[in-house]
Amino acid sequence: MSIQSKLIVMLLMSSIVSAAVIAVVAFGTGRELSTVSSARWLTQLRTSQERAIQAEFENLTTSLVSYSSSTIVVAAAQLFTAGFDQLANATIDPEQQLALVDYYTNELIAPTERDTGVKLDIDAVLPSSSAPRYLQTHYTVAAAADGDAATTDDSPEGRAWSAANTRFDGYFRDMVTRFEYRDALLLDAQGNVVYSVNKGFDLGTNIVSGPYRESELHDGYEKALGANALNFAWITDFGRYQPDLGAPTAWMVAPVRSHGETYGVLAVPLPIAKINRVMTFDKDWQQLGLGATTETYLAGPDDLMRSDSRLFLEDPEEYRREAVAAGTASAVVDEAIRLGGTTLVQPVPGAALRAAQRGETGIITAEGYLGMREMQAYAPLTVPDSDLQWSILATKDNSEAFARAAWFTRRIVLTTAAIIFVVCLVSALAARAFVRPIRRLEVGANKISAGDYDVAIPETASGEIGDLAAAFNAMSRSLRIKEELLTEQREENNRLLRSLMPEAVMERYRQGDETIAAEHHDITAIYADIVGLDEVSTELSGDELVEKLNGLVRQFDSAAESLGVERVRTLHNGYLAACGVTTPRLDNVRRTVDFALEMQRIVDRFNGRTGDGVALRAGITTGTAVSGLVGLSSVAYDLWGPAVSLAYQMHSGMPQAGIYVSAGVYEVMGDTREFTPAGTIVVGGSEQQIWRLSERP
Known part of the structure; x- marks a missing residue:
């Protein structure tokens, strides 16, 4: 027997049937009256709004028809069409073409990808014919550069269009401002947008065959151009209009017609405001x-x-x-x-x-x-x-x-409160029997909140309580499994962090330290790069280049690990490593020189296998350095200081490949390795002798 059924039996035994009937009848009557009143009022409101919006649409279409049939708009359509046709063979120079490409990239491609995640193909939207390229170069791009949408063009090719723009632009801008349109377009009989108030991405494009032929503007244009009725206007539904960065746009269109001849179409965005x-x-x-x-x-x-x-x-x-x-x-x-x-x-x-x-x-x-x-x-x-x-x-x-109805209900509740109070007293005695299994569930829930997921509730009760206990036990098992999965994920995250930074640094990073740095004395640093890899890369695909470079870096990493050298970072062709940073070593100089020779062997084996002529150029020095983490969204472990700076200067200052060492390294390794003088470099205003390792691996 369900809890609801048991409660109903107890309520029936409490002898409050009469009070309950009165309350229900009163509540139902009050709610019915309130519902009828609210429904009538809401229906009247909807009807009133329906009339108002229909009147607004009628005003908008009437105004559009008035404009489209005016002599000014007819003349504008003729002159803009004539000026547009004269641009059929107009040209722009390479610099202007580059500016047009940059404008599309920065103002259309990038914002669209940022806001919607859609990567537009610039070749699909960039004007391909002369007239739109010319107009957008001289008006769209120019207006964006100087902030003057009324830019003029006095060149012979564009003089006719520019004259029409000078004559009619103010008229159309006044219309746009008065009726709160976002823009106003004139299209000729072939579907070309011969004029736009905003001089946007659609200026000069063809709405029938151009990049925006799938827009609602195309449907409205076809409707208006094919209409034979007098005072015709048409409204399209909303759609995403790409030239306006995907803003929802509905169009109002009307044919520009005079004495039975159609010169084009006037189109304006429906003023959503x-x-x-x-x-x-x-x-x-x-x-x-x-x-x-x-x-x-x-x-x-x-x-x-x-x-x-x-x-x-x-x-x-x-x-x-x-x-x-x-x-x-x-x-x-x-x-x-x-x-x-x-x-x-x-x-x-x-x-x-x-x-x-x-x-x-x-x-x-x-x-x-x-x-x-x-x-x-x-x-x-x-x-x-x-x-x-x-x-x-x-x-x-x-x-x-x-x-x-709620107010009336409150009055009913107050009236019957005394009777219900008595019912509650009677019900409380019987409720103890029902609450007992619920309390067991409460205890189990507290254990789970404390992290004990092994708790299980006896499934002895029947009905909803028994079902709830079974669901609770299933939840406990599920949480235990999820906790185990989270533990595995944390271990995987730790492994990834160890591959990016030393473990001691990782522990501080996980604890939330904002500044993580350490000073190191008597360490040996090596900075090396692969000479000739850039030349080889010109003959390889991206996948082939990355595969080769990845193979080299992995072998370098393996050699560094076996010799106790710690890789710090790789950048382009460069490889920065050090010995004695995390684990102090008395022989860090020898280990670093041996590592450099092993890197040279790896490069030689690489050349023998691929036939490439790359070489290793490395600088080794000893001294002090500072290590730490930098960055916020992309954290990087790095090494700085005199030792690193000198190693980089030695490497970058030597035109030939080879292994170069500072005087400090030479003093330690001069008796066990063969070196030859390689010149000097200026460090801190003073010259320092550089040595080149003569022996080959």
Whole structure:
């Protein structure tokens, strides 16, 4: 018998049936009245917003038709088209071409990859024909360089287009500012963008065959160009527009026509700011008595918003928390915050939207896109002069929708509190029997929180308690297995750290020391590089070069380990190592010289196997040094100081391959190895004698 059944029996035995019936009836009546009132109000709100947004679309299309049929726009289309055609054979010099490539790389390719992770092919978007290359070089790139979008061009090739731009640019800018468009485009009858207010990446491109032919602008252009009706305008749905770095963009288009002849198409982005002002009541929710949770929004057939979320506009960080908690992917929320709105980003699936998409109108209570139960009034949105299949929803959280019912419920609760108190006393006696197995679970949970994963709860009870005990034991076993896996992972991490730095340094790094450094006296340092490897690399592929270099470095590492020499780092062709840093050694000079000879043998064997003519050039010196970790996101172990600096100077100052040693090394090894003078180097303002190891391995 389940816990719920046992509690019901106890409540029936407590003789409170009459009070419970009264409470239930009163609560149901109050909630029903509150539901009807809220539903009626929310439906009226949705209807009002539907009319307002339809009126806004009508105003926008009327204004666009008025502009597209004006004599000024007709003249502009003719002159811009003529100027564009004159640029068919226009040329730009190599320096301008390089500037255009850099502009695309820095302003389109890099931002797109940073924001979306998509790596664009520059050859796919870079203008390939003369006219767009010329216009974007002289206007797009030039405007970005000097901040003047009204840049002019007086060259013979571009004089006609420049004259049209000087004449009409101010007119179109005034139109863009007045109606809050992000841009305005003129397209000729072949699909070329012959003019753009912003002079962006789409200037001069062909919307039919160019890089942006898959955009909604192409569909709207084809619709407008093929229209035969008078005063025609068309609105497309939202889509990601690549020239605007993927910003959600819907287009309003109208043919530029005069006396029955079509000269092109006028296209402007749908002003989402105006749509949002209507749908968000210009953010005056509280002043209009809409409470803290009421909102209206638009949604498309892809279940994505076509207007902005109220919570996003009020508090983006709170929106982030609630949307992610409700199941929206964090990447989607980050994208909305990056774009500054939820249009075409925030998914709002649900029964209400699906019903609206089927053409139905009504109201239901369901979970909203922020995870709250809410009342939702829905309907399909009809927008003339478009093929938009949008829906409009008005929502209100249940906490507000049923506020009156909650107040009435509190009164009922106070009235029946005395009876329920008696019931609680009776129930408490019986509850002890039920709580006993739960307490065992509590004890087990405390042991797990203390790190004891071997705990097991007796599975003696039946019903839900028995199921819970079984689930608890399964959880305990799972945690024990995961703890073992974490231990293995920690050991693997330690192994990786040991390959990057000495163990003593690793322990300090794991403890969180911000500055890790140590001074070393009487150590021997060697800095070597592989002479001729750069020349060999020109004849190899990347994989072949890395394979050869990796083979050499691995043999160097093996030789260093066998001789007690500690590799510090490798950089390009260079190899820095030292002896006596972590483990002091009395014979560190001899070990380092032997290591250099072994490196020379490794290089000779490499040449014999591959036929390459690379050679080893190394500098060995003894003295003091400082070791430590540097960097934040990419930590590196390194060695500095007089010994390292002198070894590098000796190596870099010798034009020929070979093993060069300082006077200190020569004094120690001069009796056991053959050396010849190799000149001097200047260190700290004084000359020091350098010796070259004569013997070959």
